[in-house]
Every structure is written in structure tokens, then in C-alpha cells.
Amino acid sequence: MPDEELAQRVARLERQVADLTERSADAAAARVLAAGADRDVAEVRAELRAHTGTLNALREDQIDLRDEMRRGFATVNTSLQQIVTLLEVAGRGEGGA
Template sequence: MPDKELAERVARLERQVADLTERSADAAAARVLAAGADHDVAQVRAELRAHTGTLNALRQDQVDLREEMRDGFATVNRSLRQIIGLLGDARPEAETSD
């Protein structure tokens, strides 16, 4: 009987060792996957920061352009008012007596 008990104990231990080896391999694979996922997340975050920076720069360009256009239109309006004023002064007398 002792030989049979020993054989059962050895078989049980071998199954436990095989199970632990499999679990260890699974844990190692999970660590590799987690490291890869962490690297991927870091890349996505870096790209997102780059895109955000690009959008912020584009927004600032649009704000600057809007200000330049307002200044330019204001200058054109002043010039047109001045031209209209000069033309009004240059109208013939017959037109101004209406």
C-alpha cells in the first residue's frame, strides 16, 4: 500500500507543478500584454497632446487673423469715409442746391 500512496502523491504533485507552471506562463503573458497596452496608451496620449497643440495653434492663428481683418476693415472704412467726404466737397454747385 505505501507504494500506491506514494505514486498517488507523486502524481498529485506532478499535476500541481504542471498547473503552477501553466499559471506562471499565463501570468508572464499577462505582464507582456499589460506592458504592451501601457506602451500603446502612452503613444495615444502623446499623439493626443500633439493634436491638441496643433488645434490650439490653429485657433490662435484664427484669432490673430480675425483681429487683422477687423483692423483692416476699420482702416478701409475710415478711408472710404474720407473719400466720400472729399467727393462731397467736390460736388458742383448745381448738385448741392437740390
């Protein structure tokens, strides 16, 4: 085998080794980035669960307040109806005298 051909083969092998080394480094970097992305997604999911829990608690509070407000208005309406009835009775008593 001539020295020139051997030199070309060695040079080609060295390039292939360099390419493989670079690809290996790229793959390692990609694994690091993927692991970081996985952690980020897990954190976002945890925050989303926390926000969802907060919104659900707020919704329950609003429902409770709405129901309490309706009961309060019902009490006020009943009281106002009693006042109207008393005023009507009083007005008839004055008008008949």
C-alpha cells in the same frame, strides 16, 4: 504507505506542478501584454500632446487673422465714410449752383 496511495499523491503533485507552471506562463504573458499596453498608451499620449500643440497654434493663428481682418474692415469703413462725406459735399455744391 501503499504504492497505490503514493502513486495518487505523486499524480496529484504532478498536476499541481503543471498548474503552477501554466499559471506562471500566463502571468509572464500578462506582464508582456501589460508592458506593450503601457508603451501604446505612452505613444498615444505623446501624439495627443502633439495634436493639442498643433491645435493651439492653429487657434492662435486664427485669432491673429481675425484681428487683422477687423483692422482691415475698420480701415475700409473709415475710407468709405470719407468717400461718402466727399460725395455729399460734392452733391451739395452741384445742387446749390
